[in-house]
Structure formats: C-alpha cells, structure tokens
Amino acid sequence: MNPELMEALQALAGERGITLDTLFAALADALESAYKRMQGAHEFSWVTIDPDTMEIRVFAQDLDDEGEPVGEEYDVTPDDFGRIAAQTARQVMTQRIREAERDLKYEEYAGREGDIVTGMIQQTDARYTLLDLGRVEALLPQAEQVPFERPEANTRLKAYIVEVRKTAKGPQIVVSRTHPGLIKRLFELEVPEIADGVVEIRACAREPGHRTKIAVGSNDRNVDPVGACVGARGARVRMVVNELRGEKIDIVPFSEDPADFVMKALSPAKVKEVLIDEETGTATVIVPDYQLSLAIGKEGQNARLSARMTGWRVDIKSETQVAEEAAYADIEWAEGEWILDEATGEQVWRPAEGGPAVSAGQWTEAAVADEGPEPDEAVVEAEAAGDSEPEADDEASDDSVPGDGPASDEAETPAGDSDTESEPQA
Template sequence: MNAEFIEALNQLEKEKGISKDILLEAIEAALISAYRRNFHSAQNVRVDIDRESGKVRVFARKTVVDEVADPRLEISLEAAREISPSYQLGDIVEIEVTPADFGRIAAQTAKQVVTQRIREAERSIIYQEYVDREEDIVTGVVQRMDNRFFYIDLGRVEALLPLSETMPGERFKQGDRVKTYITRVEKSTKGPQIFVSRTHPGLIKRLFELEVPEIYDGIVEIRSVAREAGQRSKIAVSSRDEQVDPVGACVGHRGMRVQTVVNELRGEKIDVIPWSDDPEEFVANALRPAKVTRVEVDEEQKVARVVVPDHQLSLAIGKEGQNARLAAKLTGWKIDIRSESEAENPAPEDAEAEDSATDHPPAADDPEEAVPESEESSD
C-alpha cells in the first residue's frame, strides 16, 4: 500500500461518508489475522499503517520477564534492555517483524476489507432511508414473482410484496409500475428487507395525500379509515378551516380526485364521509349512503342502535353486511340496525335481547377490532 491508497480512502470518506480512520483500523485488524494465517505465527502482533504514506509494518509484542518460557510471547529483561535501557519487568516490547512480501498480502486484505465496509455502509444508508419511510407510499416496477412475493424494484433496493398483501384478483406482470405502502423495514445479512402492501388502510391515506393538497397542507385531516381491500372503503375526514368542505376537497371537481384513487386501487369503491365528535351524528354519517332516522348510543356498552326507514334497511346493512361492518370499523362502535317498523313493533325475543347486536347484518365487528385507525387512516 502507498500514499495513493490513503488518498483513495480520503475520497471514499467524502463520497460514501465512511470514516478513513475506521477503515484503517478495520484493515489493521484484518492484517493481524492475515499475518498469522499466512506465516503460521502464534505471536502477539500489532499492525501499523502510516496515515500519510500508507506504509504497513508488523510488530511482535513481547512481555519482559525474568525467565523466558515462550519466546514467541516473552523476552528477557537483559534482551529488552539491549533495545532500550528503560525497559522494566512487565513492560511490552515491540519488535518489527514485517515479512518481505507482506505488501502484497496487505494490499489484497485491504481491498477485501474496504469492499466489505463499502457494502455495509451502503446497506446501512439504504436501511436508514427506508426505515424512516415506514408507513409511507413508494412507487416501483415489478421485476418478478414467486409463490410468495412480487419483487418490486425501488431503484437501489427491491421491496417484497407478499401475495397475501395484494387485493383479491390483483395480478401484476413484469414491468408494471405499482404504488405500495411500506409496512416494515428489517435488517438482514443480505441487506435491508422492505415489506410493502396493497391492502393496508394506510395506502388509501397516502394516496389521498398525493391527490388532495388540502390534506398535504394540513387543512383537511383524515380521522379514520375502514377498508375491505379490493371491494370498499370508508374514510372519515374533518377540516380545520370552516370555509373548506373536507368531503368536497377529497372528492374533487366532478369526483376527479377520488376517482384517481379508485383507479389506482383497481375500482375499489370509496365512501368519503364527514367526521363528527358527536357519536350519534358520526354513526349516522358512517352508514351513508343509507339515510338514518335516529341513533341511540349506549356509552357503557359502546353500542349504537340505529333506526332506518324500511326501504333503506338493505342499503344500510349492505351486501353481506359490508356497509354496517365498515361503519362499525370506522366509528369503533357496535352498530345495531333496525327498520322503523321493527323498532315500533319489536319481536318478543328482540325485546329480551335488546342489548345484543342486530340479527340482520353482522352489524359491527368486536369493538377491539373496530377501533378507529386514526394513525393509519387515509383519505
């Protein structure tokens, strides 16, 4: 190694942000192993690289003793004082033992160490970049797939899209561009692993942030999201400015903004509803497009009993209970839906089981599963 090598390390430090001193320390440690391996030496040695010239020297380190038991590790006091009269018992004497052809070994070892450290540094930079982007949206190109993942090229790294995190019936081919939501970033021996999703509720939030400037600017806020990926979603929005209609801002002129999100999600229907601090009003809003006659809430049981016109009952419940189920997830309330005629003339068994959920739809999920996803919700 020579001064040009030191200059190359200086350049690496500027370009890659890898400390030259850390690199040199790593090379010195690797050279100790290389010396012992190549010269079959069990000596206690130290390798020194001159920080200016790049010259490499190897020193055997021996302890000063009265009687030498192992000459590889010890030196007598008499021999030590021939080197320097100041040595005392217990001191460490360093004697240069640099082999004649050690420069070639040093160069090879240094190249390996530097290459490895550059690889580790680049992996660390990529990991840090993407771990800071968890719960964010990224756009990539589909490279390939196997029986577990789609592999999405994000530029400097591949993301893993599990087949279970794609929407029903959704398939990609090589070269397709796709937007995904980063769910987690993990370190591995082969570098950072980035897991993404197409079904996560957070994807809707991020897509709306891209399309609605009022959300990006903080004027409109997405308060809650409920999603059945590939089928239907509901988002609840509010505004910090009384002059800005949060629903209108998200829907856009002639529905263009919400339609852009729908197109990205391959036709998934999205209901945008106004958030309310009043649970009765919020539950009524969440059941849209059905019209609600009245809502009674049981704060203790976290149950909302909803009455709708007879002709709105099937709409409020939705196909296979979907509308009621999404409303429950969105609001965090169990929802018991009844028609006006049922409410006026309850069946005897219904009167006895007044606290139970409605038999019509799976009116709501368990409240633990129905907590509003305010942190992951998206518009």
C-alpha cells in the first residue's frame, strides 16, 4: 500500500502545485485526528511518516499531573490503524489539501496590491463583476467600475488590484477600474521609459470615464517625458485611451516651482500669472478674459483636476475681475451691522466701534457728509466761481482808467506806446 500511496501523493502534488512536504504534513495531521477518535487513544500522541518508505507510525508520551510530557516516547500504533483510519484520514486530508491550495493562491497574490491584472469577464450584475484570472477570481465592485462602462461577458479586461483578502473560501481579490494607479500601470505597459525608470509619473488626477491629468518628469535631460508618453503620432497614449474606453488624457511636464506647475496643469488654457499663498495653500490664477471658460473647464473639470494634481487650491480669475477687485479694495467700507429696532420696527445701523444706533436716513446723511459734495454740485460751484472772476476784473479795469471816456478808448493808446517802447535804444 505504501508505494501506491506515495505515487498518489506525488501525482496530487504535481496536479495541484503543492509540495510533498505540505502533503506529508497534511496527511500526518489527518492520521493524528483519526487516531484520537479511536477508543483508548493516548492524550498526547503524534503521527510520523517516513518519506522514503512511507511507513506510518503513532507515538505517544505520558503526562504528569500538570499536563507536561514525562518519560520517553513509545510506539502505540494500533494493529488495525490503517483500516480504521483510512476513511477518516481521506476526508481530513482532502480538506487540508483544499486549505493548502487556498493558502497557495493567497500567497500568489498577497502583496500584489498596486499591480495590474488581465481577466476574462465571467458574470456581471448590479453589485459586482467577476473576472476569471485563471486559478482565482477577482471581484470588481460596482463602486470601482467606470460610469457608463458596460462590461461584456467573455471579453478581456485590465484592472488594478486594490486589496487581497484571505477568507475561508479562499483569497478574495478586489480590483478597480477607477483607481488612478491604473493609469500609471497602463503607461508602464506602453512606455518603456516609464518601465525602466527614466520617465516617472509624478502626479495624477482622474475623473473616471471623463478626463485624466498626469504630470511626468524625466531623470535624463536628453529624454522628453511628455514626448515619450505620447509616442510617435500619439501611438502610445492612444493605446491607453483605448483601454480606458475613450477617456481623455492630458500629459503635462512636472515642475518643482508651484506657480509654474499650476500654470502647466491648467493646460490647454493660457495663463498670464499665478500668485502662490503658502499660508492658505491657495494658488490665484489670472487669465485673459477669453481664456477664463477654458481654464475652468466644463463644469469646473479642468480647474478641479488641476487642483487635485498640484495639491493647491486653485482660484481662477480673469483680468477684468482682478481690476474690479483692485478698484473695490480702495473703497473704505463702513463697519457695523443692520439690526431691528424693537421700538420702531425699523432697521437701524449699529457701528462696530460702539455708540448709538442710527436710522437709515441719518446713516445716509452722515455718509454723504463724509464723502463731500456730489460731483454735479462741485461742477456748478466751479462754474459759478469762474463767472464771478471776470466781473471783478472789469471793475478793477474801470477803476484804473482816468477820465470820463470809455475804458476801451483809453486802453488803445498805451498799447501802441508799449510797442514803441519795446524797441531797443540806440
């Protein structure tokens, strides 16, 4: 029987991909369990298997009052042990083999979080999609699926491993189609420079099914990171887009300068200036008026992805908005609040610095008094002042002319004399 058992174990090990040592350990545990079910079995006993002769022996050792083994071990193998324990051992061994297979499958995928796998779609329902990876199945939950992407049965699909769980039924591999890491892995498959580490994807932001932005940098100054990812005539990036079912991908160069990085992240919009506020983590972006809608993007998508990729809160303003804010900044605003006067039922102004509350009419009069006369009134006063000055000049000229004749007649002669006197003397 032993040679046949050895051949069966070897065949099973080759079929299941399990080592003989694992099978021997499983068989020994199964036989030990079968022995302890027998009447009169020793409490402290174990089974040994000789791998060369396949001889199976049961050994035992006595226990003291405290439950510790004492004395020498001795052979307690029953005469009919093989016949009695065969059926029980077969059942337990089958169970242990299944457990060993589950452990092997788990070890195969344990620690592979972040890798990309290709599977065949087996089943799809409202909760999840099952992918056949060969020896195991992967679970693609509905939350990890791209909106509007309809997986079809018996088609291949690439997915990103996000978690490997160990369960009683075997390893459960959870994969995703929405994780940003899927973008990085797909580019590694299509761009040799990324796989070799020459080009790196430094940042990535994604809205699955719609648009993705990635920032790439090069460790070799002779290699253009953007060109390497795009490929000749866009061949490389096109392969990634096809795998993502047409999702748009923006590739921009990475920059250590925050302002420059934000400016490049907002591509294809043209940016005039970026102001960085490190205390608030805000990047104020100033763009020409005609570039405002492009910089913000459809439903704010471009600005939103840029903020996620750069890590800055992006505030986009047009040149007109900046000019208007600068104009309003020069205006001194009153500090206080409008409250309800319970006695009169009217709104009254209560200054922030304290003091009595004033009515709306009083507040308006005080504001006008502080600002000075209205522009129209100032113009009228200036015109009135201009009209009064000529009258004063006329009065002065009338007083200065002697005699009873008209002032104009007397004024002509000095004019002629002055011309004569202005000539140089001989």
